Amino acid sequence: MSAGLNPAQNEAVRxxxxxxxxxxxxxxxxxxxxxxxxxxxxxxxxxxPRHIAAVTFTNKAAAEMxxxxxxxxxxxxxxxxxxEGRKVPVNQLTVCTFxxxxxxxLRQEAEHVGLKPQFSIMDSDDCFGxxxxxxxxxxxxxxxxxxxxxxxxxxxxxxxxxxxxxxxNEDEHQAALVYxxxxxxxxxxxxxxFDDLIRLPTELFAKNExxxxxxxxxLRYLLIDEYQDTNxxxxxxxxxxxxxxxxxxxxxxxDQAIYGxxxxxxxxxxxxxxxxxxxxxxxxxxxxxxTVRILTAANNVIANNxxxxxxxxxxxxxxxxxxxxxxxxxxxxxxxxxxFRLSAHKFERRAQFRDYAILYRGNFQARIxxxxxxxxxxxxxxxxxxxxxxxxxxxxxxAYLRLIANADDDPAFIRAVTTPRRGIGNTTLEALxxxxxxxxxxxxxxxxxGGIEARLSARQIEPLRxxxxxxxxxxxxxxxxxxxxxxxxxxxxxxYEAYLYDAFDERQAQSKWQNVLEFLEWLKRKGTKPExxxxxxxxxxxxxxxxxxxDTGKNLLGLIQTVALMSMLEGKDEDPDAVRLSTVHAxxxxxxxxxxxxxxxxxxxxxxxxxxxxxxxxxxxxxxxxRLMYVAITRAQRSLHLNWCxxxxxxxxxxVCEPSRFIPEMGLDDAPPPTPEEAPMSPKDRLASxxxxxxx
Numbered sequence: 001m002s003a004g005l006n007p008a009q010n011e012a013v014r015x016x017x018x019x020x021x022x023x024x025x026x027x028x029x030x031x032x033x034x035x036x037x038x039x040x041x042x043x044x045x046x047x048x049p050r051h052i053a054a055v056t057f058t059n060k061a062a063a064e065m066x067x068x069x070x071x072x073x074x075x076x077x078x079x080x081x082x083x084e085g086r087k088v089p090v091n092q093l094t095v096c097t098f099x100x101x102x103x104x105x106l107r108q109e110a111e112h113v114g115l116k117p118q119f120s121i122m123d124s125d126d127c128f129g130x131x132x133x134x135x136x137x138x139x140x141x142x143x144x145x146x147x148x149x150x151x152x153x154x155x156x157x158x159x160x161x162x163x164x165x166x167x168x169n170e171d172e173h174q175a176a177l178v179y180x181x182x183x184x185x186x187x188x189x190x191x192x193x194f195d196d197l198i199r200l201p202t203e204l205f206a207k208n209e210x211x212x213x214x215x216x217x218x219l220r221y222l223l224i225d226e227y228q229d230t231n232x233x234x235x236x237x238x239x240x241x242x243x244x245x246x247x248x249x250x251x252x253x254x255d256q257a258i259y260g261x262x263x264x265x266x267x268x269x270x271x272x273x274x275x276x277x278x279x280x281x282x283x284x285x286x287x288x289x290x291t292v293r294i295l296t297a298a299n300n301v302i303a304n305n306x307x308x309x310x311x312x313x314x315x316x317x318x319x320x321x322x323x324x325x326x327x328x329x330x331x332x333x334x335x336x337x338x339x340f341r342l343s344a345h346k347f348e349r350r351a352q353f354r355d356y357a358i359l360y361r362g363n364f365q366a367r368i369x370x371x372x373x374x375x376x377x378x379x380x381x382x383x384x385x386x387x388x389x390x391x392x393x394x395x396x397x398x399a400y401l402r403l404i405a406n407a408d409d410d411p412a413f414i415r416a417v418t419t420p421r422r423g424i425g426n427t428t429l430e431a432l433x434x435x436x437x438x439x440x441x442x443x444x445x446x447x448x449x450g451g452i453e454a455r456l457s458a459r460q461i462e463p464l465r466x467x468x469x470x471x472x473x474x475x476x477x478x479x480x481x482x483x484x485x486x487x488x489x490x491x492x493x494x495x496y497e498a499y500l501y502d503a504f505d506e507r508q509a510q511s512k513w514q515n516v517l518e519f520l521e522w523l524k525r526k527g528t529k530p531e532x533x534x535x536x537x538x539x540x541x542x543x544x545x546x547x548x549x550x551d552t553g554k555n556l557l558g559l560i561q562t563v564a565l566m567s568m569l570e571g572k573d574e575d576p577d578a579v580r581l582s583t584v585h586a587x588x589x590x591x592x593x594x595x596x597x598x599x600x601x602x603x604x605x606x607x608x609x610x611x612x613x614x615x616x617x618x619x620x621x622x623x624x625x626x627r628l629m630y631v632a633i634t635r636a637q638r639s640l641h642l643n644w645c646x647x648x649x650x651x652x653x654x655x656v657c658e659p660s661r662f663i664p665e666m667g668l669d670d671a672p673p674p675t676p677e678e679a680p681m682s683p684k685d686r687l688a689s690x691x692x693x694x695x696x
Contacts, residue, residue, distance in 0.1 A: 005036065012249070012282045013037045016045065019242070019276040020249040021227070021269070025313045026298070026634035027289030027591065030251045031061070034223050035068040037249060039076075041221055042088055046079045050092035051218070055101055055238075056225035061589065065225075066095045094219065098234055102197030103561055105204075109211055113200050118405040120191040121561055125395075126411045127193050130185055134178050142171075149175035150182060154195035155231040155263035157202065189442070190408040198233045205240040216243040226589075227252030227272075231263035239275060246276055254308045258585060258628045260620075269308055287313045289591050289637050291320025297640070297666040298633040304665055305623050313634075321639045323668055327659070330647045331599075335368040338596050338643060339376055342579065345594060345639070353379055357580040357592040359632055361605045365598065366581050373579065383582035389563070393500070393512040394519050398563055400490060404474050405560040407444040410436075414443070417467050420499035424467070428460045444468055483556040484524045491520065523559055584632045595636035598643045601657040605629060629662045 005013060009029055012022045013036045024030035034054055041047040054069075056062050073088045094101065103121075110117045122130075124147075131150075132143050149172055153163050160180035167176040186192060192200065205212040222242055224230070227250040230238070242248045250272060257266045273279045287295055295313045326341075328334035342356055349355075358369055366382060373380045388394065399415035406412070417424055435455045436446035446452060447464045456464075470493065477486050496516065500509040580592065599605060606617055606625035617625075633640060644659045 005032070006286055008282060008284050008286070009033050009036075012284065013040050015249075015280055015282065016041075016247075018278040018280060019246045019272075021272055021279055021281045022249060022251040022284060023281060023309050023311055024251050024253055024284040025287060025311055026253065026256060026631070027287040028284035028313070029286075029288055030225070030284065031065060031068065033284070034225060034249075034251060035065055035072060037223060038069050038093070039072040042073065043076060043079060046081065047221060048078070048080050048083075048092070049089055050094075051220040052223070053094035053096075053101065053219040053221075053241075054223040054225070055094075055096060055098055057097060057229055058589070059097060061225060062096050062100075066093075069093065069095065098230075098237075099194065099197040102201050102237075105201040105215065106192070106197065107561075109201075109204060112204055112208060112211060114187060115192070116190055116406070118560070120189060120402050120406045120409040120412065121197070122186065122189075122191050122193045122411070124194075127182075129411065130182060131178055134181055134185075135174070142174075145171055146175040146178055150179050151195050152263050153179065154193075154199045155233045157199065157233050157236065188408070188440075189410055190406050195233075198237055202233050202237040202240065205237070212240060212243070215241060216245065220245065220247060222248040224248065224250045224252075228254055228257040228266060228269060229259050229264045230268050232265060232268075233263075235265075235268045235271065246278070253311075255302045255305075255311065255627055255630050256588065258588065258624060258631055260624050266308070281309065283309070283311050285311055285313055287315045287317075287634075290315060290634060291317045291638060293320045293323055294633060294636050294640055297323055297668065298630050300667040301626060301633065301662055301665045302630045305626050323640045323642065323666070325600075325642045325644075325659075325663060325668065328643055328645050330645050330654075331365070331368050331649065334598055334643050334645050335372040338369070338598060338641075339372045339378065341641065342594075342596060343376070343378065349594075351593065352577050353579050354575065354577045355593040356596070357582060357587065357590075357594070357635065358596045358598060359582055359584050359587055359635065360598050361584060361607055361628075363583060365604075369581055369598075373581075379576065379578035380581050381576060381578045383580060383586045388515070388519075391512075391515055393496075393516050396496070397516065397519065400471075400474075400494070401556075401560045401563060403444070403471055404478055404556070407471070407475070408442040410443050416471075417464070420495060420502075422463045422467060424460075424463050428456060428464070431455050431460075432464065444471070478556040481556075483559060486556050487520060487523060523563070584628050584635075587635050588631055591635055591637055593637045594639045594641075595632075596641045596643065597632050599645065599648075600642045600660045600663060601644045601648070602660055603657070604648075605632075605660050605662065626662065626665075629660075633666075 006029075009032065012020070012033045022030065022033060024033070038052055038054060041052055042049060054062075054065055056065065070090050073090050076088045078084060078086045078088055094104075096104070106113060106115060106119065107117050110119065128143055128147060131146055132138075135143070135146070137143065153175075158166065160176070160183055163172075163176040163179050167173040186196070205215065219241055222238065224238060229252075238248070238250075252269065254266060254269050257264065257269075260266070273281075290298075290313075292315055295315050299312050326337060328337055338358060342358075345351070346353065346356065360366065360369075370380065370382065389398075396415065396419045399412040399419070402409050402412035403416050414429065417429075432443055432446055432452075432455075435449075435452060436443050439446060439449060439451075441449065447461070447468045452461060474486060474490055477489075497513050500512050500516075503509075504512065580587075582590075584597075605628070606622055608617060642663065644663070645657050647654050648657050649655075
């Protein structure tokens with residue numbers, strides 16, 4: 001048995017006789033199993049790192065996986081026949097997100113899908129703007145609805161033609177009409193959206209046997225993390241990559257499937273056994289995170305769902321603290337109560353603020369907690385807030401980078417040419433857009449076309465051509481010169497710092513410029529990594545790291561798609577000493593010593609899903625909400641505190657609330673009786689109470 005592994009983990013690491021599904025309960029050490037299995041494949045079974053791919057959903061998970069594998073294989077040598085004794089080239093492993101793998105495939109097979117290798121990746125706002133332009137409305141709710149419908153269709157491998165036949169209501173009919181033009185517009189921009197990063201490789205592999213065989217030979221063993229979160233398109237991609245060899249290990253947990261609303265399908269777990277009859281199932285049930293009381297509550301809740309696989313978590317951490325359930329008068333009282341009890345608990349346990357998380361079902365619940373935490377001067381971090389990469393100043397610079405890589409990217413052209421302003425007004429851009437549309441070329445190409453003089457004056461054309469000449473010079477240099485040099489020259493030329501101080505007050509400008517400097521430093525760090533070492537057989541294959549795009553060396557063009565993926569997958573990873581405010585969805589995969597779960601009421605948890613009536617919530621929604629409750633409970637390591645409100649403001653009225661059905665399902669027989677509601681303490685009384693605690 002491998003050192004430190006329990007029997008089930010050891011079996012999962014060593015099983016290589018066919019396809020394998022590891023059902024890994026919360027906190028059961030799944031990342032350890034994946035990383036140890038990678039090491040086992042290389043050390044004991046003679047696999048070369050370049051033939052192994054580990055795929056997950058977030059950059060953070062991929063980074064952790066990469067770090068652990070690197071430590072396990074440090075100083076180790078290959079056992080591959082003919083290459084024995086050579087140092088393991090860890091940098092040839094593919095350890096990345098699903099979408100990063102999609103980028104790698106599309107880069108290498110661009111010609112087969114009608115793209116150039118430096119295609120643009122449109123973010124959600126870009127796609128929103130494209131749909132808005134097509135339907136000519138300012139109704140943001142409708143645009144988002146259409147955007148979501150198209151996304152679900154892409155994730156389900158539904159073509160624009162098929163969408164026209166399956167559209168079942170007015171919104172879907174409108175989305176189907178938009179879908180075809182939306183796809184055509186993306187193609188004209190030489191761009192893809194986030195869903196295309198999976199859809200296009202899947203369709204390519206399904207149609208092109210030669211390309212499919214090449215990738216099946218390239219990636220000979222697959223490890224898939226968080227398998228229960230895969231959608232139909234991701235599953236099909238994995239199936240096509242696995243091929244007849246079926247050499248893969250999928251790691252997942254049916255009890256933590258909480259992304260049905262974005263296309264993930266729990267049926268993929270059942271489908272795996274149908275598509276691969278020799279599938280071997282291994283269960284990881286020992287939990288290394290939580291106390292017995294917390295796990296008992298989680299097991300009791302999830303037992304109310306129909307089960308694909310029977311699984312029950314257990315722990316050797318002891319019984320632990322009782323789980324508390326506190327009713328509150330309303331949301332203001334709830335926030336006061338939670339913050340006071342959190343402060344008292346911190347002083348009693350001599351804990352740090354980072355040890356605490358306040359989890360809730362929806363972002364709308366965060367505001368009142370932010371207000372109370374600010375008033376009490378308690379540091380906090382809001383998960384799911386604005387990503388660093390979504391800040392306007394970062395998106396401004398990304399527009400330049402996107403345009404350098406892909407001159408057909410019209411949204412990037414518009415943003416870059418107008419930030420800072422160059423004497424190019426809306427009238428000029430409208431005329432240019434009209435001319436480009438009629439000629440069926442990009443805005444960039446239209447600037448140099450004959451006939452433009454009939455639409456624009458020489459005075460209008462001159463700044464446009466100066467801008468395009470500038471971008472073209474940067475493009476010519478970007479694949480030849482060090483990224484740091486090109487970036488410095490670009491920033492000096494566009495005078496972005498001066499623009500910020502002209503456009504904003506000094507305090508705002510200073511903050512924005514600091515973000516810019518931080519972003520540039522991040523780019524430069526990425527761009528000055530040493531070139532990946534040559535593979536032992538002479539092939540140069542870069543390390544597919546946490547962002548999944550390989551060490552880009554000194555090449556600026558290689559960084560640009562990395563930035564696009566970072567902005568959509570997640571923001572900067574920070575861990576200050578602060579209370580974490582987070583939705584339960586955003587907390588998945590994380591753990592905290594002490595958790596306050598708030599708003600545990602009917603209509604919130606379980607969530608009604610936008611329905612205005614008070615009728616019963618459908619059974620499928622209840623099952624997913626119950627899984628969400630299970631995820632929330634299992635984030636806690638040592639203590640768990642539940643809160644619910646007797647009344648809550650909804651729209652403009654106050655409604656009476658009932659405690660969630662999930663509370664009695666937890667079976668808290670030994671829970672203390674609910675504490676009586678008290679009026680919120682004054683700051684003076686609260687301070688006195690905390691001082692009394694310190695003197696104990």
